[in-house]
Amino acid sequence: MSKHFDALExxxxxxxxxxxxxxxxxxxxxxxxxxxxxxxxxxxxxAAAITSTAALVALPVVRKSDLIExxxxxxxxxxxxASGWGRLGRVFSSPGPIYEPEGRVADxxxxxxxxxxxxxxxxxxxxxxxSYHMTPGAWILEAGAHALGCTVxxxxxxQTEQQVAAMADLAPNGYVxxxxxxxxxLEKADELGIKLPSLTKALVxxxxxxxxxxxxxxxxxxxxxxxxxxxxxxxxxxxTEARQGLVIDEGVIVEIVRPGTGDPVAEGEVGEVVVTTFNxxxxxxxxxxxxxxxxxxxxxxxxxxxxxxxGWMGRADQTTKVKGMFVHPEQVAAVVKRHPGIARARLVxxxxxxxxxxxxxxxxxxxxxxxxxxIADSVRxxxxxRAEVSLVAVGSLPxxxxxxxxxxxxx
Numbered sequence: 001m002s003k004h005f006d007a008l009e010x011x012x013x014x015x016x017x018x019x020x021x022x023x024x025x026x027x028x029x030x031x032x033x034x035x036x037x038x039x040x041x042x043x044x045x046x047a048a049a050i051t052s053t054a055a056l057v058a059l060p061v062v063r064k065s066d067l068i069e070x071x072x073x074x075x076x077x078x079x080x081x082a083s084g085w086g087r088l089g090r091v092f093s094s095p096g097p098i099y100e101p102e103g104r105v106a107d108x109x110x111x112x113x114x115x116x117x118x119x120x121x122x123x124x125x126x127x128x129x130x131s132y133h134m135t136p137g138a139w140i141l142e143a144g145a146h147a148l149g150c151t152v153x154x155x156x157x158x159q160t161e162q163q164v165a166a167m168a169d170l171a172p173n174g175y176v177x178x179x180x181x182x183x184x185x186l187e188k189a190d191e192l193g194i195k196l197p198s199l200t201k202a203l204v205x206x207x208x209x210x211x212x213x214x215x216x217x218x219x220x221x222x223x224x225x226x227x228x229x230x231x232x233x234x235x236x237x238x239x240t241e242a243r244q245g246l247v248i249d250e251g252v253i254v255e256i257v258r259p260g261t262g263d264p265v266a267e268g269e270v271g272e273v274v275v276t277t278f279n280x281x282x283x284x285x286x287x288x289x290x291x292x293x294x295x296x297x298x299x300x301x302x303x304x305x306x307x308x309x310x311g312w313m314g315r316a317d318q319t320t321k322v323k324g325m326f327v328h329p330e331q332v333a334a335v336v337k338r339h340p341g342i343a344r345a346r347l348v349x350x351x352x353x354x355x356x357x358x359x360x361x362x363x364x365x366x367x368x369x370x371x372x373x374x375i376a377d378s379v380r381x382x383x384x385x386r387a388e389v390s391l392v393a394v395g396s397l398p399x400x401x402x403x404x405x406x407x408x409x410x411x
Contacts, residue, residue, distance in 0.1 A: 005116040008250040009304045016306070021051040023278060024253070028059075031283040036079035037062070037070070038285060053253055056286060061262040061274055063288035064232065065317050068096045077101060083281040092136040092231060100136055100231040103281035109136075109234030110251045111144025111227070117240045117247075117302075118203040118225035120174050122149030127167055127199075129155045129177030129185070130206070136231045137206060141176040144235075150174075157181065160188045164196075171198035179204040179213045179224060186220055197221070205229055208312060228312055230289055232282065233275050237309050245296040245308035252277050254309065255286070256295055259316040259403045260329030262286065270294045270401030272316035273309070290317045292401040318404040322349055322356045327383050329403040335360070335378045341368060342375070343394045347387070351408040358387035363394045 004010055011019070029047035031038040041060055050056060062080070070078030076091065076099045083103060090102040102108050120126065126145045130137035132154055142152045153170060155163050155177075163185055175182050182202055189196050202217065202224040209226040217224045225239040228246055236254060237246035248254050253276040258265050265271040273289045292315065296308040319328045327347065336342045343363040350357050360379055364371070372389040379387040 004303065005113045009113075009247075009306065011305055013305070017052070020053070020253070024052070024056075024276075025050050027276070027278050027280075027283055028285060030082065030280060031285050034082035035283065036074065038080070038283070040079075042285070053255060056253065056255065056276060057262065057264060059262075059286050061257070061286045061288045062284070063317075064098075064230075064290045065288075067098045067232075071099060077282070080284065081282050088281065090136075090139065092139070093134045094136075094231050098231075101282050102136065102139065103279070105281075107143050107147035108279075108281075109140040109143055109229065110249055111141055111229070111235055112147040113144075113249060114225075114227040114229075114235050114238035115141075115144050115148055115150075115176075115203055117238050118174075118227075119201040119223065120145065120148055120150060120203065124148075124150045124173040125170060126150045126152045127155055127163075127170075127172040127175045127177075128152050129157060129163065129175065129181050132156045140229060140231075140234065141203070141205075145176070160185060161192070164189045164192060164194055167196050167199065168194045171196075173198060173200060175199060175202040175204075175222070177202075177204065178206045179209050179217070179226075180207060182222070182224070183213060183216065186217075186222075201225075203227055226311070228291075228309075232284060232287060233277050233289070234279070236273065236275055236289075237311075239311075240300060240302040240304060242300050242302040244300060246311050247300055247302075247304045247308050248306045250306065251279075254307065256293060256309070257288075258333065259292075259318065259401060260331070260333040263333075265294075267295050267297060268399075270313055270399050272401070288316075290315055292316050294399075294401075313401060316401060318402060318406075320349060320404055320406045322358060322383075322385055325383065325385055327358075327385065327404060331382050332360070332403045334382050335375065336362075338378045339371070339375055341366065341371065344397055346397050346402060346405060348405045348407055356408070358383075358385060359390055360387045361390045361392050361397060363397055364391050365394055367391055 025047045088101045089104045092100045132138040205227045227238045229235045235249045255274040256271040259272045273291045292313040293309040345362045348359045375389045
């Protein structure tokens with residue numbers, strides 16, 4: 001049996017590049033002609049010219065944080081969906097509320113690939129402890145399991161004793177859900193004196209999968225792997241047996257950009273995950289997830305050749321309020337663009353003597369006369385607030401993706 005889901009996972013760089021050159025302009029043209037949002041935002045874009053990830057950089061980013069307002073303006077999906085009622089199978093609601101469509105194609109969220117990498121195979125029984133209520137989490141995993149030929153027990157959340165009893169009776173091979181709930185189920189089984197020897201694998205998502213939790217599962221005989229997915233995009237990246245980062249899914253393009261901008265960061269630098277999907281029902285182009293991550297260099301030892309990311313590293317939306325005024329990462333980016341000598345910048349907010357204070361630390365290669373004052377003027381012009389400016393050496397700011405650091409203390 002193949003260790004890879006299909007031949008797409010082991011394509012050469014040239015094969016992947018060639019396929020993208022054909023597929024990407026087709027998807028952009030589709031988004032422009034079938035959705036109101038992209039018809040407007042990409043009206044001056046020649047779809048045929050967008051044949052690579054590098055060419056995508058010229059297009060605007062639509063951020064997840066914008067969806068609530070967009071969906072209020074144009075229901076139900078803010079003009080971003082190509083399909084309407086009748087062509088869609090389900091519609092879901094996530095906190096916000098943000099509404100997400102599900103098309104009628106098999107494995108709509110492309111979960112089968114991640115499940116396969118985690119060891120799931122046709123004939124397995126999968127215990128699904130994601131919620132089946134309003135949000136799409138359970139359906140995302142169920143669709144992939146069905147595509148693999150697995151049978152699913154729809155456990156949902158809560159009712160731990162009943163879930164453990166069902167696991168004892170049905171002997172599932174694998175689990176999908178959050179890692180913390182799997183640990184709760186296993187501890188409940190111990191408390192009840194119930195053995196679950198059939199359970200040997202898990203694909204977890206929805207929260208950080210920390211090494212201590214992973215190792216605790218391994219001790220119990222359960223090999224857990226993680227998938228990074230969102231309700232809008234489906235699976236973005238997934239873990240393999242190499243356990244060296246997450247491999248990008250074959251159905252999306254991933255960029256890492258500086259928070260508040262659409263500008264790519266250097267390889268290894270932490271930034272916001274921006275995704276373009278080839279979903280024809282919901283053709284999201286440069287969708288800013290609001291999540292932080294970074295690309296890993298080189299290829300995976302597992303043989304899959306697509307790029308890898310480190311995994312979820314926090315949130316990119318660092319908007320904060322200073323002296324009653326909202327300050328956004330986009331404003332910090334605007335300051336940087338005004339001053340070409342700045343390599344990177346980080347706005348630190350403190351409150352000495354209970355008074356809000358901003359300091360903009362700027363990485364610069366060479367200090368020019370009057371630079372600090374000029375940058376301070378730009379901060380005041382863009383944010384309407386005063387800030388101290390600190391010029392530091394290139395490479396001295398932390399590589400954690402933070403553009404705004406709120407270090408105020410309230411005790």
